[in-house]
Amino acid sequence: MSRLDINIRRLKAQRACLNRAAELIARLPGPILELGLGNGRTYHHLREIMPEREIFVFEREVAAHPDCIPDDDHLFLGDIRDTLPAAARRFAGQIALVHADVGSANLARDARLASFIAAHLPTLLRPGGVVAADRDAGFAEARTLELPDGVAPGVYFLFARAPASGEAAVKAARSGAGS
Amino acid sequence: MSRLDSVIRRLQAQRACLEHAAALVPELPGPVFELGLGHGRTFDHLREICPEREIFVFDRQLAATAECAPDADHLILGDIRETLPRAARRFPKAVALIHSDIGTGDARRNACLAACVAAHLPALLCPGGIVVSDQDLAHDGSTRLALPEGVGAGRYFMNRAS
Numbered sequence: 001m002s003r004l005d006i007n008i009r010r011l012k013a014q015r016a017c018l019n020r021a022a023e024l025i026a027r028l029p030g031p032i033l034e035l036g037l038g039n040g041r042t043y044h045h046l047r048e049i050m051p052e053r054e055i056f057v058f059e060r061e062v063a064a065h066p067d068c069i070p071d072d073d074h075l076f077l078g079d080i081r082d083t084l085p086a087a088a089r090r091f092a093g094q095i096a097l098v099h100a101d102v103g104s105a106n107l108a109r110d111a112r113l114a115s116f117i118a119a120h121l122p123t124l125l126r127p128g129g130v131v132a133a134d135r136d137a138g139f140a141e142a143r144t145l146e147l148p149d150g151v152a153p154g155v156y157f158l159f160a161r162a163p164a165s166g167e168a169a170v171k172a173a174r175s176g177a178g179s
Numbered sequence: 180m181s182r183l184d185s186v187i188r189r190l191q192a193q194r195a196c197l198e199h200a201a202a203l204v205p206e207l208p209g210p211v212f213e214l215g216l217g218h219g220r221t222f223d224h225l226r227e228i229c230p231e232r233e234i235f236v237f238d239r240q241l242a243a244t245a246e247c248a249p250d251a252d253h254l255i256l257g258d259i260r261e262t263l264p265r266a267a268r269r270f271p272k273a274v275a276l277i278h279s280d281i282g283t284g285d286a287r288r289n290a291c292l293a294a295c296v297a298a299h300l301p302a303l304l305c306p307g308g309i310v311v312s313d314q315d316l317a318h319d320g321s322t323r324l325a326l327p328e329g330v331g332a333g334r335y336f337m338n339r340a341s
Contacts, residue, residue: 003247004224008190015183045183068182105244 010134013156014042014101016148017132020158021097022049024145030096030126031056033087035080035117040068042101053096058083081116088123095124100133110135118142121161128163132156192334193221193280193313195327200276200309200337201228203324209275209305210235212266214259214296219247221278232275237262260295267302274303279312289314304340312336 001009032050034043037059044067046055058076062069069075076083098121102113114135121131121139130145131137138144138159145158180188210233213222222243225234236249237259248254255262259281279296282289293314300310300318309324310316313335317323320341326332 002224002227003218003220004190004194007220008187008194011183011187011190015187018183039182041182041186045181048181065182 009152009155013147013151014132014134015045016151017156017158018042018045018099019049020145020148021099021130021132022046024130024160025096025128028096028126028128030094030129031091032097032099033058033091033095033124035084035098035100036102037062037064037068037070038101040064042099043070044068046099056087056091058087080113084117084120088120092123093126096126096129098124098129098131098133100131100135100137103134121159125161127161129161131159131161133159188331189313189334192326192330194224195330196311196335196337197221197224197278198228199327200278200311201225203339204275204307204309207275207305207307209273209308210270212237212274212277212303214263214277214279215281216241216243216248216254217280219243221280222249223247225278229276235266237266259292263296263299263303267299271302272305275305275308277304277308277310277312279310279314279316282313300338300340306340308340310336310338310340312338 031054032046034046034055034057037043037057043055043057055070056074056076057070058080060079076087100117103110114133114137118137118139121137122141134156136157141162142159143162145160147153147156147158211225211229213225213234213236216222216236216238222234222236234249235253235255237255239258240256241248241254255266281292293316297316297318300316301320304310315336317338321338322341324337324339326335326337
């Protein structure tokens, strides 16, 4: 498998996982976080498949195509180690989807970054909220989701924050109100 | 169509055309030229599908990692408007396959560069040699080849030297 094959496989997996994530959160309110803008292709795709969602982008340095750059109110510019904790305070429990495309050629660095991101996901995500990532950003309370057809395990990752306790609480509150 | 959709479509077209071209030139001796190395992904693909061929890579500067770059003897650095005519003297009508992916966001620059590359193709390609490219590189005596299935017209180009 050549680097061209690997790149095509990765981009197709990314697209399939984002499309699946969009279906999964269709009934879940809340904004999207795009961690890593790069050239802006996946941000462009997210906007296209979820035109009504607010999308916040995290990037150290913007280098995207001009039509793939969010406005200043939706851009967290800087080191994600500073910006993500700040976002976690602002959006605690509200985020419907996090897409993290952090991969570089440095696997050790990627693993550290993925676990840093994973540590903030339980705070950020709404119950049932979804994470699509190019690295294993699983966290203790995460449920690993089945990958779309054609996506090989390890090429991309899909997780959800378990809805159980949240849903149970809502149901309990509803049944309490109804009785 | 998002930019993600369009890059996937472009890379798949590129791969399909390279594989189609490689399958069309097995009888032709001669090296392969890769114009524009970039990250080295298509170079890596070319050496995988043409393992017995010598591949010469042309680029202005080296930006790929060592894993996806040719050795120094097969890397020709510099402005293609100078390096290509030199290569034509070294490999006159001897090149079996040329892949040219030198397009940027600048349409006028792309057209100039494409015209320059096309002008050197008759001197470079062996009879029946093929040029696969992101811009149309039809040249003197060339025949436009049908694109492989699934590749939309205008997405990639294949021309064969007479």
